[in-house]
Amino acid sequence: MNLEILCTQVQSLAREVGRFIYEERLKFTAEDIIHKGKTDLVTYVDKTAEVRIVTALRELLPGSGFIAEEGTAHDNSEKYRWVIDPLDGTTNYIHGISPFAVSIALLDAEEIILGVIFEISLDEMFYAWKGSKAFLNGREIHVSKAATTADSLIATGFPYYDFSKLDKYMESMSFFMRNSHGMRRLGSAAADLAYVAAGRFEGFYEHALHSWDVAAGIIIVKQAGGKVCDFNGGENCLFGGEIIACNANYFDEFYKIVHQHLG
Helix, strand or coil: CCHHHHHHHHHHHHHHHHHHHHHHCCCCCHHHEEEEECCEEEEHHHHHHHHHHHHHHHHHCCCCEEEECCCCCCCCCCCEEEEEEEEECHHHHHHCCCCCEEEEEEEECCEEEEEEEEECCCCEEEEEECCCCEEECCEEECCCCCCCHHHCEEEECCCCCCCCCHHHHHHHHHHHHHHCCEEECCCCHHHHHHHHHCCCCCEEEEECCCHHHHHHHHHHHHHCCEEEECCCCCCCCCCCCEEEEEECCCHHHHHHHHHHHHC
16 A cells, blocks of 8 residues: 555545535535534535545445444444544634644554645645655645744643533633643644644644544654643543644643643
8 A cells, every 4th residue: 555645645535526525615605504512513525425435435445444433433343444534623613713624534443644734714724644754735844843832832622521520620721821832722633733744733632532633643743843642641632522633842741731720
């Protein structure tokens, strides 16, 4: 398998689906919104985009499995499995604000070997594969070099179904608000991770996430020189529902702070 060629093909697919998503934004109405939960929204755009992605990926890699947010296809313990979020940032998309993104990753057993994130509104394609550098629209990207909280801009996300750690979460946010350049909540974990890889954020943390939210971003951050772990310093950030992503220089301090509040 040539991962570089496959990654190029996945980028083309993400851009094609992203174009569909962007064009449909002007067509749907509030009646097209489905509530999976009080704050968990989906539209026919998500579902149609996922069908298009799954159909195309089956042709690119026959016999592969799928972990897909909208349930179009399923994981049957195949060696190669695609992890797909057809529209990460659906609530942003519905309200006409950015960012929102297509996120596609490929697993070889439990190892992420390819990741593509297409942030649609800015036409930004982030990608990496096993053994590669990380790229944005063909240009190599790297995590930032900041080494302290005082020099960092921090990103996080708010849970939409699991509020068990809300008080501790607010405490962590209070710390970063008081001691860093500031905090941002963009509404798309895929974009957050891509921005860490590009050096726009120094660190990102969030809990109550799914594998499709983070899979592509994990490998892109790592290939850009960053580090990723769960709230206890382990490697259970793909399926464990929580993630810390940071540049290498600041990682130890950032991890210690997040772990203190949420570990």
